[in-house]
Amino acid sequence: MTRISSSPAGVTILGATGSVGVQTLDVIGRHPDSYAVDALVANRKAKELARLAIEHKARLAVVADESAYGELREALSGSGIEAAAGPQAVIEAAQRPAPIVMAAIVGAAGLDATMAAARRGARVAFANKECLVCAGPLLLDAMRQGGGDLLPVDSEHSAIFQCLDTDQRDQILRLILTCSGGPFRGWSRDRLEHVTPAQALKHPTWSMGAKISIDSATLMNKGLELIEAHFLFDMPSEKIDVVVHPQSVVHSMVEYADGSTLAQLGSPDMRTPIAVALAWPRRIPVPVPGLDLARHSTLTFEAPDEVAFPALPLAREALRRGGTSPAIMNAANEVAVQSFLEEKLDFLGITACVEATLDGVAAPPLDSLDTLAQVDTQARAYARQYLGRKRAA
Ligand code: NDP
Numbered sequence: 545m546t547r548i549s550s551s552p553a554g555v556t557i558l559g560a561t562g563s564v565g566v567q568t569l570d571v572i573g574r575h576p577d578s579y580a581v582d583a584l585v586a587n588r589k590a591k592e593l594a595r596l597a598i599e600h601k602a603r604l605a606v607v608a609d610e611s612a613y614g615e616l617r618e619a620l621s622g623s624g625i626e627a628a629a630g631p632q633a634v635i636e637a638a639q640r641p642a643p644i645v646m647a648a649i650v651g652a653a654g655l656d657a658t659m660a661a662a663r664r665g666a667r668v669a670f671a672n673k674e675c676l677v678c679a680g681p682l683l684l685d686a687m688r689q690g691g692g693d694l695l696p697v698d699s700e701h702s703a704i705f706q707c708l709d710t711d712q713r714d715q716i717l718r719l720i721l722t723c724s725g726g727p728f729r730g731w732s733r734d735r736l737e738h739v740t741p742a743q744a745l746k747h748p749t750w751s752m753g754a755k756i757s758i759d760s761a762t763l764m765n766k767g768l769e770l771i772e773a774h775f776l777f778d779m780p781s782e783k784i785d786v787v788v789h790p791q792s793v794v795h796s797m798v799e800y801a802d803g804s805t806l807a808q809l810g811s812p813d814m815r816t817p818i819a820v821a822l823a824w825p826r827r828i829p830v831p832v833p834g835l836d837l838a839r840h841s842t843l844t845f846e847a848p849d850e851v852a853f854p855a856l857p858l859a860r861e862a863l864r865r866g867g868t869s870p871a872i873m874n875a876a877n878e879v880a881v882q883s884f885l886e887e888k889l890d891f892l893g894i895t896a897c898v899e900a901t902l903d904g905v906a907a908p909p910l911d912s913l914d915t916l917a918q919v920d921t922q923a924r925a926y927a928r929q930y931l932g933r934k935r936a937a
Pocket residue numbers: 558559560561562563564565585586587588589590608634647648649650651653654671672673674697698699750751752753754755756814
């Protein structure tokens with residue numbers, strides 16, 4: 545277990561300017577006796593990063609994009625906060641000795657830094673699900689070798705983590721991931737054809753970054769979470785179910801053989817799972833309103849529509865194929881979501897691109913990070929060509 549000292553434990557945030565990063569800073573800022581910011585990392589929003597670094601008295605601020613370095617240095621001048629830039633500087637930020645690292649970069653781009661934090665035995669508060677989807681066994685090995693804890697931040701996985709009795713694994717029948725259904729719940733495929741990015745970005749219950757919002761609209765987010773749950777909790781895909789629960793109050797459940805189903809409930813606010821991941825096994829207060837269950841008199845549950853939203857069965861298929869298949873799925877999805885956001889691809893084209901790439905790119909066993917990097921590059925190239933052909937047709 546990662547040793548977390550009683551008085552201010554250093555926290556490094558990978559993806560500090562994002563939705564999870566900013567909410568993590570909000571939680572940390574409310575507990576100055578328990579946590580102190582060490583390094584903050586972003587991609588290229590240098591001014592925003594500098595503002596957060598100054599406000600939260602960080603020691604180091606890093607932008608992955610070297611072209612943003614000048615702007616970062618200028619914005620930090622006179623603050624005494626160190627500035628750095630480039631992919632290697634991001635990894636070095638994760639290697640600093642802060643006992644807690646919040647992994648909240650979006651996409652597979654977060655993998656190298658998360659691996660670095662895992663290898664040195666940090667507590668990795670884990671939001672960046674794409675890393676585990678791509679590199680599950682490698683990341684878990686790195687965590688085991690480093691000896692730190694991997695604490696889920698995704699609200700569903702945090703719920704399962706809180707309900708899971710690891711001493712009675714043989715009594716667990718299934719994990720039940722809840723899913724809001726996204727902004728297009730109940731829509732037919734015909735109706736989904738003309739969906740715009742602005743519509744897809746409007747999530748009904750959660751306020752999140754652009755990529756995960758689109759993933760929530762296609763249900764690919766739930767597919768990624770299914771694979772994440774498989775690796776995090778060592779559960780086969782057949783024992784992980786998904787149920788649509790539009791109110792996002794029940795965050796997920798664990799069903800036991802004695803007929804008990806344990807659930808974790810709460811308002812849809814990421815500061816709760818962030819606080820759990822930072823403080824576990826303790827709890828710390830955050831200003832998230834408690835549940836007024838009388839007001840939520842209708843909590844509803846329904847099966848996902850896997851015809852209108854084929855991302856979920858696609859993710860199951862990627863997991864069944866194993867090896868680097870989930871990484872291929874993830875790479876194609878990242879390319880397709882970006883293309884949809886740029887209005888170069890229609891909504892239904894996202895999962896079509898993922899399916900074509902999964903079928904078109906050979907998936908070798910996941911034996912090393914080098915293999916993973918090669919497959920990721922091939923899958924992105926294949927997805928881009930596929931989208932190019934589609935546009936030309
Ligand atoms: P955002 O898009 O809001 O933020 C992404 C962050 O990652 C930004 O700080 C961005 O920097 C940084 N970033 C992007 N690319 C790089 C890179 N190559 N190197 C370094 N930093 C980079 O995303 P979210 O906060 O919504 O999501 C982050 C992760 O957490 C995702 O994996 C998502 O699936 C997961 N998650 C998010 C939830 C949420 O409520 N938002 C809930 C559960 C999980 P910059 O601002 O400079 O571009």
